[in-house]
Amino acid sequence: MSATGLPAATGGAFDPAAAARGWRPPPLIATPWLRYAVYLGALAYALLAFSSIEVNWTRAAEGVERAGRFLGGFFPPxxxxxxxxxxxxxxxxxxxxxxxxxxxxxxxxxxxxxxxxxxxxxxxxxxxxxxxxxxxxxxxxxxxxxxxxxxxxxxxxxxxxxxxxxxxxxxxxxxxxxxxxxxxxxxxxxxxxxxxxxxxxxxxxxxxxxxxxxxxxxxxxxxxxxxxxxxxxxxxxxxxxxxxxxxxxxxxxxxxxxxxxxxxxxxxxxxxxxxxxxxx
Amino acid sequence: MLLTIEGLTKRYPTGDLALDKVDLQVPAGQVMALIGPSGAGKSTLIRCVNRLVEPSAGRVMLDGVALTTLGSGALRRARRRMGMIFQEYALVERLTVMENVLSGRLGYVGFWASWFRRFPRRDIEEAFRLLDRVGLAHMADKRADALSGGQRQRVGIVRALMQDPKLLLVDEPTASLDPKTSRQIMRLIVELCAERGLAAIINIHDVALAQQFARRIVGLRAGRIVFDGPAEDLRAEGLTAIYGEEDWSQTIRRAEEEEEAATESAA
Incomplete structure (x- = not known):
């Protein structure tokens, strides 16, 4: 016990420099396998989701034209x-x-x-x-x-x-x-x-x-x-x-x-x- | 006897026994310090007197009235005779100093009069007189949260006195104040009690302060009274009974030195 009443330090065995090199910020999810499973799962979902989108670009273009005419009707208020x-x-x-x-x-x-x-x-x-x-x-x-x-x-x-x-x-x-x-x-x-x-x-x-x-x-x-x-x-x-x-x-x-x-x-x-x- | 407490017991719903058959008598005009470790039941004891906390068993008599059996209307009237002073001042911070002081009269005026702040002229006069007595008359229209700790506690004291009480219940009045302000506040409370013939129960952590300002000291430990006597009789044995084993020589010496210093400076 030291004079302050606190438990004694470990003494010469502890190397702060090595501890500082080894220190990493704590990850969002502590368990490694769960962390990577969540990341991979999210990536797979995003890829699948994008591949399933069907965009009809001709219809979209027509829509833009219609929207233009529609908005044109607003002017002048x-x-x-x-x-x-x-x-x-x-x-x-x-x-x-x-x-x-x-x-x-x-x-x-x-x-x-x-x-x-x-x-x-x-x-x-x-x-x-x-x-x-x-x-x-x-x-x-x-x-x-x-x-x-x-x-x-x-x-x-x-x-x-x-x-x-x-x-x-x-x-x-x-x-x-x-x-x-x-x-x-x-x-x-x-x-x-x-x-x-x-x-x-x-x-x-x-x-x-x-x-x-x-x-x-x-x-x-x-x-x-x-x-x-x-x-x-x-x-x-x-x-x-x-x-x-x-x-x-x-x-x-x-x-x-x-x-x-x-x-x-x-x-x-x-x-x-x-x-x-x-x-x- | 102004205040008589018989067999006062409080068990909280959590099962903690805060007070265990406490008997205590306080004559009119006596300033009494209640000391004891944290959790000994000091706050509970004074709150059971004005029933901010409902006692589980026992009787509290003030001036011959059994407080413990009163209905809500009679209890409110009885509370007017017991002024309370709090640890963190407990001023209503967004109200002005004067409004806080006048809140001491709430038990005497009706709801609408208090809503429109229409207090009798003599109440307002008395409020200014007391504020002047504690040196804060010029602060009347300041908001309470603009004041320093010592000033707030003086407002707290004036609020309690506005009730025209017979008894002051004082809960750790100096716990958040520096040593000098603490002494000023304690001196003020004791002086005002002497001027107006009030009795006071003062919960306090600081043994030296208790010995300096109160003539009688009651020690509470685990909900029981373990010491009751004049301030000068409180010695190491008494402190050990209240707080447990520790080296008390410094504590007691400090108190005596301060008393000597006080008498010297007074002379």
């Missing part, structure tokens, strides 16, 4: 002829976005509280996690089809869809943030004799507020993009306008709608990014 329809669709989309995001966030907060293991008892936790799982399992389009069947064509179906999707998204991410709070801060608030709601307002909310605001801004952005898609299944919004213009072969109007969507998505993305940077 026509904002004027169907201007009223575009504006109405746009306002509808924006209304759907704001209303559904607002409703979704308000409803997601109790669900998030219930889905936090450090706040909720097990039965509540399981129920809320189940609700989140359902909301997140189905793509917005599928939920929209169900709501269109329930309440008919139009923006109400779209709004309900987006609100439902918002609940799952927000509740899951906020619940995770609540589970990550510093328990000591909440404990200190509890020790003052605070009630349960005061504990939430003073011990939990200050810790999750930046993320709550950031996610809300992000979800507003997502909901606008989704509202443009939902029109394709008849759930209202600017997607309806886009769909109609395609159906009527008014590609110049469709181009105008696409440009409007792109501009608004960019604006939303920039705004939500700005908000999220501010609250961090």
């Amino acid at each position: 026509d904002f004027i002829t169907k201007g009223d329809d575009i504006l109405a669709g746009l306002l509808e989309s924006l209304t759907m976005t704001v209303v559904s995001t607002g409703i979704g966030i308000i409803l997601s907060i109790p669900v998030a509280l219930g889905a936090s293991r450090n706040l909720a008892p097990l039965p509540v936790y399981l129920a809320c996690r189940g609700l989140i799982a359902i909301s997140r399992t189905f793509q917005e389009i599928i939920i929209a089809i169900v709501f269109v069947a329930m309440v008919g064509f139009g923006p109400l179906a779209g709004t309900l869809t987006l609100a439902f999707a918002t609940i799952g998204f927000m509740a899951k991410l906020i619940a995770e943030d609540i589970e990550d709070i510093q328990a000591s801060q909440a404990e200190a608030v509890r020790a003052t004799g605070a009630s349960w709601f005061q504990l939430l307002a003073w011990g939990v909310l200050p810790q999750v507020r930046p993320r709550l605001i950031g996610l809300s801004a992000y979800r507003l952005d997502i909901n606008f993009r989704e509202s443009a898609v939902l029109g394709l299944v008849g759930a209202g919004g600017i997607g309806d306008t886009l769909n109609t213009s395609f159906d009527r072969y008014e590609f110049d109007t469709a181009a105008a709608v696409l440009i409007v969507i792109i501009v608004i998505v960019l604006a939303c993305e920039y705004a939500s990014g700005f908000i999220r940077r501010k609250v961090q």
